[in-house]
Amino acid sequence: MATTLAKKTVVIVGGGLTAALVARQLTAKGTDVLVLERGHDRRNGPESTLPNQRDELRWDIHGGLGQDWAVETYTVRHAVKDEALPARRLGAFLPGTGLGGAASHWNGFTWRWSEYDPVLRTRFESRYGKQAIPADLLIQDWGVTYAEMEPHHHLFEKLYGISGKAGNINGVIQAGGNPFEAPRRDDYPQPPLEPTEAGLIFKAACEKLGHKPFIAPSGNSSGAYTNPDGMRLAPCQYCGHCEKFICEAQAKATPETLLYPVLMERPNFEIRLRCHVVGIDYDRQGKRATGVRYVDLVTGEEYEQPADVVALCAFTMTNTRLLLMTGIGEPYDPATGAGVVGRNFCYQTNAAANVFVKDRWINPFLASGSTGVTIDEFNNDNFDHAGLGFLGGAGISANLTNGRPIGNRRVPPGTAQWGTQWKQANAEWYAHSFALQAQGTSYPHRENYLSLDPTWRDAYGQPLLRLTFDWRDNDVKMSEYCSQKINEIAKAMDATVVAPATARKSPFDTRIYQSTHTTGGTPMGADPKTSVVSQHLQHWDAENLFVVGASVFPHNAGYNPTGVLAALALRLGDDLTGYVERPRRL
Amino acid sequence: MSDQNGTDRTRPHAGASAEGPARRDVLKRIAAVAGTAPLAPALIAASAPTQAAAQPAAPAPAATPPESGYQSLGPDEAAFVEALVNVMCPADHLSPSGVDCGLAVFIDRQLAGGFGQGERLYMQGPWRKGKPQLGYQLPLTPEQFFKAGIAAANAGCKARHGKPFFALAPADADAFLKEIAAGKVTDPRVPLGLWFNELVYPLFTQACFADPIYGGNRDKVFWRMVGYPGLPATHRNDMVQFRGKPFPGAKDPKSIADFS
Numbered sequence: 074m075a076t077t078l079a080k081k082t083v084v085i086v087g088g089g090l091t092a093a094l095v096a097r098q099l100t101a102k103g104t105d106v107l108v109l110e111r112g113h114d115r116r117n118g119p120e121s122t123l124p125n126q127r128d129e130l131r132w133d134i135h136g137g138l139g140q141d142w143a144v145e146t147y148t149v150r151h152a153v154k155d156e157a158l159p160a161r162r163l164g165a166f167l168p169g170t171g172l173g174g175a176a177s178h179w180n181g182f183t184w185r186w187s188e189y190d191p192v193l194r195t196r197f198e199s200r201y202g203k204q205a206i207p208a209d210l211l212i213q214d215w216g217v218t219y220a221e222m223e224p225h226h227h228l229f230e231k232l233y234g235i236s237g238k239a240g241n242i243n244g245v246i247q248a249g250g251n252p253f254e255a256p257r258r259d260d261y262p263q264p265p266l267e268p269t270e271a272g273l274i275f276k277a278a279c280e281k282l283g284h285k286p287f288i289a290p291s292g293n294s295s296g297a298y299t300n301p302d303g304m305r306l307a308p309c310q311y312c313g314h315c316e317k318f319i320c321e322a323q324a325k326a327t328p329e330t331l332l333y334p335v336l337m338e339r340p341n342f343e344i345r346l347r348c349h350v351v352g353i354d355y356d357r358q359g360k361r362a363t364g365v366r367y368v369d370l371v372t373g374e375e376y377e378q379p380a381d382v383v384a385l386c387a388f389t390m391t392n393t394r395l396l397l398m399t400g401i402g403e404p405y406d407p408a409t410g411a412g413v414v415g416r417n418f419c420y421q422t423n424a425a426a427n428v429f430v431k432d433r434w435i436n437p438f439l440a441s442g443s444t445g446v447t448i449d450e451f452n453n454d455n456f457d458h459a460g461l462g463f464l465g466g467a468g469i470s471a472n473l474t475n476g477r478p479i480g481n482r483r484v485p486p487g488t489a490q491w492g493t494q495w496k497q498a499n500a501e502w503y504a505h506s507f508a509l510q511a512q513g514t515s516y517p518h519r520e521n522y523l524s525l526d527p528t529w530r531d532a533y534g535q536p537l538l539r540l541t542f543d544w545r546d547n548d549v550k551m552s553e554y555c556s557q558k559i560n561e562i563a564k565a566m567d568a569t570v571v572a573p574a575t576a577r578k579s580p581f582d583t584r585i586y587q588s589t590h591t592t593g594g595t596p597m598g599a600d601p602k603t604s605v606v607s608q609h610l611q612h613w614d615a616e617n618l619f620v621v622g623a624s625v626f627p628h629n630a631g632y633n634p635t636g637v638l639a640a641l642a643l644r645l646g647d648d649l650t651g652y653v654e655r656p657r658r659l
Numbered sequence: 660m661s662d663q664n665g666t667d668r669t670r671p672h673a674g675a676s677a678e679g680p681a682r683r684d685v686l687k688r689i690a691a692v693a694g695t696a697p698l699a700p701a702l703i704a705a706s707a708p709t710q711a712a713a714q715p716a717a718p719a720p721a722a723t724p725p726e727s728g729y730q731s732l733g734p735d736e737a738a739f740v741e742a743l744v745n746v747m748c749p750a751d752h753l754s755p756s757g758v759d760c761g762l763a764v765f766i767d768r769q770l771a772g773g774f775g776q777g778e779r780l781y782m783q784g785p786w787r788k789g790k791p792q793l794g795y796q797l798p799l800t801p802e803q804f805f806k807a808g809i810a811a812a813n814a815g816c817k818a819r820h821g822k823p824f825f826a827l828a829p830a831d832a833d834a835f836l837k838e839i840a841a842g843k844v845t846d847p848r849v850p851l852g853l854w855f856n857e858l859v860y861p862l863f864t865q866a867c868f869a870d871p872i873y874g875g876n877r878d879k880v881f882w883r884m885v886g887y888p889g890l891p892a893t894h895r896n897d898m899v900q901f902r903g904k905p906f907p908g909a910k911d912p913k914s915i916a917d918f919s
Contacts, residue, residue, distance in 0.1 A: 124890055135773075156789075161781040312891075436904075438906075493753065504909070582792040
């Protein structure tokens, strides 16, 4: 029997980035907030201290910081007609667990997306005509504009001390920045990071081709920084242990470094760690969430936590799964297109080339998580797609993030897989090679969606979430185009050897890491027929239930998601402050 | 962003030239021990393969490796793994043999530890076959799968060569591994291609390049070979000073033990 606890004003599911930002806004205005997080506080553990922080096998190869697949994984299939199987050790992406969530072991790329991203359907139809979007792509407007998001981006970048160079200040293009950037009110809080040798080679090749390379905006701190809450970042050490690792130098902007310490000082904030939420209590008649149920993972006891407001701030997959398990909102049906929960699931369409330059010292171990030099010429709708037969694109970059030797050695094509020749090739090329990457759009497809698996269950006896996902025609064509662009740049580098990029092709491979940017499942929008939550992230079927995170993105751009989901979370925090005072449909 | 694309995690393929591995096989060692030391009768009784017993005792190795003794592997299994790592990492101008680099010890410790026992691996049934892209789908822990693979590979080896893998000449052993990697050695129950490419090969590269606290990469030999400087990796000044230049620390790598 679950024990019922004293009611809270706002209960938040998940103790990652969006939860901290929502709680920051709410608690500052006097609202009490409880956060439930399944993992623990790792700030003083071997994860975050030298020397064990630098253990590639433990934290990277064995995924020591991520979701424990033995407890909960996902099932995957490529098409509705297939049977899904559980990914028994998922390699493709890394949901977090623990204080800070996946945002504690991110690389730091912090983008504002294109100004037109929240109105993408309108953009495509006005630029290419009403028929431009194929019927099987569920591209839709978000119900919010970039201008409405800008103040929240601004605040987030100040809180996180983002390092970068503005490309567009109030509509005026800035030399050295990204000329395709959405207009910002001022420059980044800190100057950009130091580029790597690989970045400089990439920059020279891009300039030769007439592109406009820039240093990507980053949550790795380029200097010493104090944020508006008085929290400090130390300068990045370029240690090459960033993504999949917790920064021991307090130089990576994360929730547990910058946000939770402030919240934990506030008397109206509480976080309960090792508490795993198993469901939302839903009053079907009254169309209200009444609280959540959770298991205390220390004692094994089950609790009922009543609340006036419930906010889902977990990872993309968990937000969707909780709604499906609780039966709030109609599940999406790909056969009819009816229903909404689980739709617009997107990922990221990447490709890469390997470049070997004999006479240049790349030194891949001298790198931060996001020391990238990038071009945006072929990203999103930054170029004319008329006659190309696809929509979308990719940011192309030389993002050398690390030289960790188990996973990040490159040998030329044709090298033996073991033996003396293999050793020789590693010795010759480790310090003289790098990759060029395309991080591409993923547009919602009718058949890519999330649902509950009918067969497999997690350690708590609840159904696993099922992904139906593959690279569809638009993704493959986009990837072919961007792979060609990568290869043109590689050619302009005078490299000794190039292993050219090839397009992403079906079937989606669950074994290989590509990015943790899964999005959608609970899309936001102005129309309840095609969205789970409103423009204000308020659930259409429960006025006091809110959802935030990449799960509310109706599509994924050729950018990392953090900047946008953080801006949405700060906006939600402000909206909720008003809602708590006067509950209503926002 | 994706930083794992295109790195050295591709499937094994043909093309390596076979180097002569300096193999030290465990059965010979046990035979040697059996003749001199009555300290491990249970071990000897348990293994005592007649074939090994019949062989003349090899001289004991001149220098005992710092880590010796296995936690997971039995004598036959250890013989297989030692032969394997010595073929995949022959003693040459770049490194000592795989055994002397600690690669067999690394694999043994991984199998005996959390990884081998199925930590972080979803192990609930039902168990069904699927596309390779959906990943591992067998009801075996990695340790169990590793050992089932050894038995199946040895059976395949005996069918082709009339002897177990550890007894092959180095060039034959190398060619046999390539055939396994290419999916050309089949077993009715154990998928040997998958076994090699998704379990054995990753363990081999981890053994070479993981921090030496795990038993492989002895004396940081692989880090020195490629020029990975290891710890502490506080490169704020190096980032600018050594951008585009040889990094001095790459010649003398430091590992976790050096800071513990």
